[in-house]
Amino acid sequence: MGPTFGEHLMKDAPLHIWSWQREQRRPQWDEVFMMMAEIAATRSTCDRGPMQRFRKHRGTGACIATPDNRKVALGYNGSVPGLPHCDDAGHEMVNGHCVRTIHAEENAILNATFPLQGCKIYTTTFPCYNCAKRIISAGIKIVIYQHEYKPDVKPNGRDIFVESGVELRELNTDVPPRLHIEGGEHDDYETF
Secondary structure: OOOOHHHHHHHOOOEEEOHHHHHOOOOOHHHHHHHHHHHHHOOOOOOOOHHHHHHOOOOOEEEEEOOOOOEEEEEEOEEOOOOOOHHHHOOOEEOOEEOOEEOHHHHHHHHOOOOOOOOEEEEEEOOOHHHHHHHHHHOOOEEEEEEOOOOOOOOOHHHHHHHHOOEEEEOOOOOOOOEEEOOHHHOOOOOO
């Protein structure tokens, strides 16, 4: 009998979820959903996001979960379905920003199949101001993020999250589990 699917992933596949396996512990729910957001980020088709240029990581991902830890939807930076991606057609720049793509948080909200009242969203980069408005409007009550997004820029999503009572939590990415992605143009990048 051959290896199980999980054994195959850990041994041969380019995506390795390694640290929690070494520690022989189950990952916490926040870690699981952030890993899902990180995996979704690998599908991003625009590399213009501020964190992508500095982290050697391509894309932003988001995962929405219910208060009782059920995954609702995933999203990543990508073009409108049926239209060209930045990878294929280049960036569509307006005032120094690529506007060809829909942000990960907005895509996750659009991919949801039921109301998001009281849900939480995990995102690899702190939401921009426009995504913050969409998150608040969708009824999401908790934002868990890994990396800041231009905290000194005004208007700032943080300001309206605080004003609307949305809980903000930074997930400490210095502790496991972390993903290691091999292959492609970012072979040398070890962890997010």
